[in-house]
Amino acid sequence: MANQRWIEFINQQPLTATADESQTLLTPLLSQRLIGLEGPDSISYLQGQLTADLAKLSSEQSLLAANCTPKGMVISVLRLIQLEPQSLLLRLSSAIEEPALANLKKFSVFSKLSWNDVADDWCGLGLCGDAAESLLQQAGFNAPQALNHQSRNDGIVLIKVGPQRFELWCPADQAEALWLQLAEGSQAAPESCWQAAEIEAGLVQLDADSIDSYIPQMLNLQAVDAVSFDKGCYTGQEVVARLQFRGKLKKLLFGARTDASRVETGTALFNSQGRNVGKVLHCAELERGTLLQAVISKKGADEGDLRLGSVDGEAVKLLSLPYEIEPELFERPER
Structure with a gap:
């Protein structure tokens, strides 16, 4: 919890602006x-x-x-x-x-x-x-x-x-x-x-339900300089390095937009065939609709036509990633 006096001060401020590039x-x-x-x-x-x-x-x-x-x-x-x-x-x-x-x-x-x-x-x-x-x-x-x-x-x-x-x-x-x-x-x-x-910006925001579920590359952390592959040992290093140099990445982090006014974290994303291809990690309500962050299978993201919560749910449009993910992470053969 933040400083209580600070919280009380902020609660008295007119936080009325919206996400507008001109402001x-x-x-x-x-x-x-x-x-x-x-x-x-x-x-x-x-x-x-x-x-x-x-x-x-x-x-x-x-x-x-x-x-x-x-x-x-x-x-x-x-x-x-x-x-x-x-x-x-x-x-x-x-x-x-x-x-x-x-x-x-x-x-x-x-x-x-x-x-x-x-x-x-x-x-x-x-x-x-x-x-x-x-x-x-x-x-x-x-x-x-x-x-x-x-x-x-x-x-x-x-x-x-x-x-x-x-x-x-x-x-x-x-x-x-x-x-x-x-x-x-x-x-x-x-x-x-x-x-x-x-x-x-493609910066992951975890909640308690999303911890202990993803390897760093699934959260695009290597793309924002949050992972070193030459510093030596750290907890989990063997698994992280194996995926980077020998494994195949099957899911990764995306930002997305939906017209739904409210989205719960943990909500599943479905493709047009009704397959569960992702999970919402975080969302931010906008004046119209919601921006959300989700870990989605690479195949599901490539196919598009994603829906929120069910095959008949609100449409979800993926945002372009603001950085490059190494293509070879997706191209290696299955081991």
Whole structure:
């Protein structure tokens, strides 16, 4: 749960803007939270637990990563933020916090580190739209120019997570003032607008029903630099590497749009022959219809004509992927 005072403040704001490319939108990130990790073994411990190469992590470079079971199944997807050499923040969805932390902490008793609940200390904001960078510069920020780069200004962490899209993590005592400052040059919007942008960017958003179900490549994590294939061993590495270099990928993550006004996570997707070819992981309600994120079989996606919930359900139109998936992952013969 986010800081209660912050929640009360946000509930008083007029979050009325909609996902419109012509607007610069300011959104709260109430469904996300930070976990603190400190100690001399923090980096080395996570290096053996996460799919990303933590040698690339720095105070200027954040990382996306997954934590897997020994069978290579994803338990959580995280964004890593380094504050100091031995002080990190892990950003993850509140919906998977309990199982995510349980899996991450499993072997940490043997390492010199401490896990800290910092939910009341930080508040998250999202800023996106054509004027996002200029608005940040006007507010005194040194906006990062490269994807996943980060900067700090007066204790506030700013991360570039997409073209004209920035994630801000602010000390709680500064959050209200920062919101009001940025709101002067933007439109306040509900978090669903940020979630819609995440779906369009092809960034997976897991809930508790979707963990321990997918190998990282099924969530397109290798396409967003969340998986390293040359860093050495980590939990689940053998399975992940085998699929990348010898296996055949049969399902992957897609964004999609439907005219249905409300979609439940876990809803099945069916093709025109009535076969179940996918499952909804996440959705964001729009002014008209819904954007959804689903893991779908490659064959089902190629055939098209997908329906929501049943063969007679609402039509689902897939979005183009914003990155390339290696074609050879789908072309290898069955083993």
